[in-house]
Amino acid sequence: MLSIEALSKVYADGTRALEDVSLAVEAGEIVAIVGGSGCGKTTLLRLVAGLDRATQGAVRIDGEVIDAPHPAVGLAFQEARLLPWLRVRDNAGFGLQHMATAVRRHKVDDALARVGLTAHADRWPRELSGGQQQRVSIARALVPGPKALLLDEPFSALDAMTRASLHEHLLALWDESRPTVVIVTHDVEEAVTLGDRVVVMQPNPGRLFETIGVDLPRPRRPLDLGFDSAKHRVLRALDASLGGRERFPGTAGDSAAKATPATGRRRWG
Amino acid sequence: MASVDLISGRPPAADAAPAADAGGAATRRPAAGIWLVGVVLPLVVAVGWEAAIRFGLVQGRLLPPPSRIFDTLVTLARSGDLATHVLATLSRIGLGFAVGAAAGTAVGALTGASRPLRRVLDPTIQALRAIPSIAWVPLFILWLGIFEASKVTLIAVGVFFPVYLGVMSAIASVDRKLIEVGRVFRLSPLALVRRVLLPAVLPAWVTALRSGLGLGFMFVVAAEFMGASEGLGYLLVDGQQLGKPDQILAAIITFAVLGKLCDSLIVALTAPLLAWQDTARDRL
Numbered sequence: 160m161l162s163i164e165a166l167s168k169v170y171a172d173g174t175r176a177l178e179d180v181s182l183a184v185e186a187g188e189i190v191a192i193v194g195g196s197g198c199g200k201t202t203l204l205r206l207v208a209g210l211d212r213a214t215q216g217a218v219r220i221d222g223e224v225i226d227a228p229h230p231a232v233g234l235a236f237q238e239a240r241l242l243p244w245l246r247v248r249d250n251a252g253f254g255l256q257h258m259a260t261a262v263r264r265h266k267v268d269d270a271l272a273r274v275g276l277t278a279h280a281d282r283w284p285r286e287l288s289g290g291q292q293q294r295v296s297i298a299r300a301l302v303p304g305p306k307a308l309l310l311d312e313p314f315s316a317l318d319a320m321t322r323a324s325l326h327e328h329l330l331a332l333w334d335e336s337r338p339t340v341v342i343v344t345h346d347v348e349e350a351v352t353l354g355d356r357v358v359v360m361q362p363n364p365g366r367l368f369e370t371i372g373v374d375l376p377r378p379r380r381p382l383d384l385g386f387d388s389a390k391h392r393v394l395r396a397l398d399a400s401l402g403g404r405e406r407f408p409g410t411a412g413d414s415a416a417k418a419t420p421a422t423g424r425r426r427w428g
Numbered sequence: 429m430a431s432v433d434l435i436s437g438r439p440p441a442a443d444a445a446p447a448a449d450a451g452g453a454a455t456r457r458p459a460a461g462i463w464l465v466g467v468v469l470p471l472v473v474a475v476g477w478e479a480a481i482r483f484g485l486v487q488g489r490l491l492p493p494p495s496r497i498f499d500t501l502v503t504l505a506r507s508g509d510l511a512t513h514v515l516a517t518l519s520r521i522g523l524g525f526a527v528g529a530a531a532g533t534a535v536g537a538l539t540g541a542s543r544p545l546r547r548v549l550d551p552t553i554q555a556l557r558a559i560p561s562i563a564w565v566p567l568f569i570l571w572l573g574i575f576e577a578s579k580v581t582l583i584a585v586g587v588f589f590p591v592y593l594g595v596m597s598a599i600a601s602v603d604r605k606l607i608e609v610g611r612v613f614r615l616s617p618l619a620l621v622r623r624v625l626l627p628a629v630l631p632a633w634v635t636a637l638r639s640g641l642g643l644g645f646m647f648v649v650a651a652e653f654m655g656a657s658e659g660l661g662y663l664l665v666d667g668q669q670l671g672k673p674d675q676i677l678a679a680i681i682t683f684a685v686l687g688k689l690c691d692s693l694i695v696a697l698t699a700p701l702l703a704w705q706d707t708a709r710d711r712l
Contacts, residue, residue, distance in 0.1 A: 196483075210611060228614050239610050244627040244704040255612045256623075283704045 160186055160427035161207070161307050161339050175364035176202040179216070182367065183356065186306070191344055191354030193393065194260040195401050200343040203310050205304050205343065208234040220306055229231020233305035233338075237312045239292035241299075248251070248280040251296050254303040269426040270298040273335065275327045290321035294328055301332050308333070310342040314349065326352055330377065347397070350380050351389045359393065361400040368400040484700035486516025492674040497681065498673040503661075514682065516659040517648055520576070522692075524583025525644045529637055531584070532591025536636075539592075540599025541625070550596070557589045561643075562650050569654065586647035587640040598629035631705060634698045638691055645687050660686075 161184040168177040177199040178407045184190050192200050207218050209228045218225045225232060233254075243252045252267040270391055271277050274294040276287075284292055293313055310329075314322040326349065333340060342348050350357045354373055361368040373379075375387045380386065449595070474494040481488040501512075504510035535553070539546040566586060572578035602625055610620045652661020662678045667675035 208612065212607065230614065234612050236605070236608075238605065240605050242609070242624065242627070243632070253609070256619075285704070288481060335589050 160184065161341070162219045163203070164206065164217050166203070166206060166218065167214045167330070168199070168206060168211070169214045177206070177213075178366045179363040180367055181263040181362075182218075184307075184339050184341060186339055188355050189333070189340040189342065189353055190353050190358055191267065191350035192358045192360060193344055193347060193350045193397060194360030194365075194368070195397070196345075197365070198362040198400075199361040200310055200360055202365065203360075204234070204309050204343050208232055209316050209380075210234075211350065230303065231306040232309060233300035233303065234309045235293075235305070235311070235313050237315060238295040239284070239289070241292055241295055243284050245284075246280070247276060247282050247284065247287065247295055250284060251280075251298045251302055253299050267298075269280075270302045270313050270332065271292060272297075273331045274298050288321075290317050290325055293317065293325060297329060297332060301336075301338070301406050304336060305338055305342065310340065312343055312345065315345065322346075322349065325379070329353070335417050338406045343403060345388055347393050351375075351379075351386060351393060357389075357393050358396040359396040360398050369396040371396060430447045437630075445572065470642050490673050490679065497677045500672075501681070508674050510682070511661050513658055513679075514661055514686065516653065516656070517661065518686065520579050520581060520651065520659065521641075521644045524580045524648070525587050525641060527580070528584035528587025528644070529591050529640055532588040532636070532640065533595050533633065535588075536595030538597055539634045540596040540629075541621070546596070546600070553589075553592060557593070561586045561589075561647060565654055574655050579654075579656070580646075583644050584650045586643040590639040590643055591636045594632050594639070595629065598632030598636075599625060602628045602680055630698075631702055633695065636701065638694055641688070641694065645683065645690075649683075671691060673712040 163182040163184075165179060165182045166177055167175075169175050182190070192203065194200050201322060204270055206213050206275070209218075209225045209232065212226060214219040220229065220231050223231070229274070241247075242253065245253070245330075248264075248267055248271070252263050255266060258266075268277070268280070274297065276294055276298075277289060278313065279287060279291065284295070287295065295315060297308075300310075315324050316327065328351070340353075342350075342353055346356070347357075351373055356390050357371045357373060359368045359371065360366065371389070371392050373391065375383060375385050381390075477491075478493045478495060480486050481491075483495040492500075504513075520522065533550070539549050539553075561582065563583060568581050572581060589628070601612040606624055606628060607620065610624045615623060648666070649661045652659040653665060656662045660682055661681040666678055667673065667679065
C-alpha cells in the first residue's frame, strides 16, 4: 500500500505547492489525480518518487519511508526522456543493468511485446513516433517490477487517437503485475478511463479537494453506461475546486476515445 | 562531410535512415564517387596555372607550376626525406595532441561537472586561453630546451584549450531531464557519468577533438619554425632560406593532405559511437 501522510511542500521562494495532503492507495489500485494548473499535482508525484524532499509529512510504501528514489517506485515523465544513444531495447532495460543478460533480455522482450514494439527493439529512439517513445518510457518504468508506478501526464503531448491506444497498452502492462498506479493528468476523460478513483486537487495552496470513485468495468469507453455520469461528477468537482471561476477544459479526449480500436482488448476484473 | 564518404566509401546517412522509409533513403543515396565533385575546382586551377606558365603568360620562378611541385614531391619521396619529415611532424602532433586532448578532456569534465570547481578553475583557464599560444615559445625554450620537449608542450597547450572548452560546456549543458532519469533509476555518481554524461557529450567531444587537432597542426608549424632539423615545418623554413618555392608548396600540400587524413581518421573512428545521432554527421 502506498500511503501519503500529511504531506506539505514549500519551495524556497515561499510557494506553498502542497498543504497537508493525505491519500492512501491500495495495492493494485489505479488512482488518477486531476486539478487546475498550479494545484501541486506534479509536486506530489515528485515527492512520491523521492525526487524532491517534502517540507512536512511522509510517503510510505508498505511502511517503508520514501525520501529518495526507491526501487519499489517507478516513474514515467511527461516527456518520454529516452536516452538517444541507446536502442529501444536498452532504453526499456535501463533499470535492469544489475541483472544477468539473459534475464534482462527476457523481461525487456516481454515488456516490449506488451506495448507492441517487438519489431522496434533494435531501433534508435529518434526513429519512433512520440506515442511509441512514450510506450518505451512506460515499459522502462515497469520492467524492474516496481510496487507503484507513477505517471506524470504521460500522454498529454500526444494526439487523442494515440492517447486512446496508449491507455490500452498501459493497462496491458499493468495487468501483468498489477502495481499500484498513480497517474496525474489534466484530461478528465483519461482520468475516468483509467482510474479506480479520481482525486481532484485544488490550487493555492495545492490540496485535496474531493475523491470520486469510478466503479465501472474495464475496459471503459466514453459511450459506456455510467461513463458520462462519472465524467460529469469529476467535472463538477473540478469546477467547484476552482471556485466556479473558470471552466475546466476537460472534454478534449471525446472524439479520441470513440475511435479506440476494438482489437486486442483484454478483460479486466 | 565528404570525408566520411572517402573513408567508408558510402554515404554516412545510408544506414541511419529508419527502415520504414528505406525506399526514400535509397533514392537519396548519392551516386558513388560523388565526392569527386570537390576535386574539380583545385584541378581546374592547377591546369590553368600550369598552362599559363607553359604559354609564357606568367613567370614560374616564385610560383612554380604544379608539375614542378609534383616533381619535388616525388624526389623528396624517393629519397626517403619526405617520410622522415612527415614522420617527425606526425609524431610531434601525435604526442602533443594525445597529452593536450587527455588533459583538456579531464579538466573539462571536472569543471563541467562541478560548479565549485568551475568557479575556481575556469576564470584562470580562460585567462590563459586568451594568451596567444605562440607567446609561450620563448618561455618553453628557456624551460625545456630547443628540442622535442618544448615543441610537444606547445602543441599540447594549443590542443588543450579547444578540447577543454568543448568538453566543459558540453557537460555543463547535458539535459537535466536525462540526468533525472539516472536519478530515478538510482545510478551511482560513477554510473551516472558512464551511462548518461559521457554518451551525452560524445558528439561535442568529437567536435572538440577535431578543432583541437586543427590547432595541433597550426602549432606544429610554429614549433618547427623555432628550430628543427626535420619535419614539414623545417622544409618550409629551408625552402624559404634556399629560395625553393616548390619545396615550400610541396610541404604545404603535404600538410593539407595529412590534416585532412587525420581529421577523417577521427571521424571514422568515432562514427560507430555516434550512429544514434540524427543526421548530425553531415553537419559536423
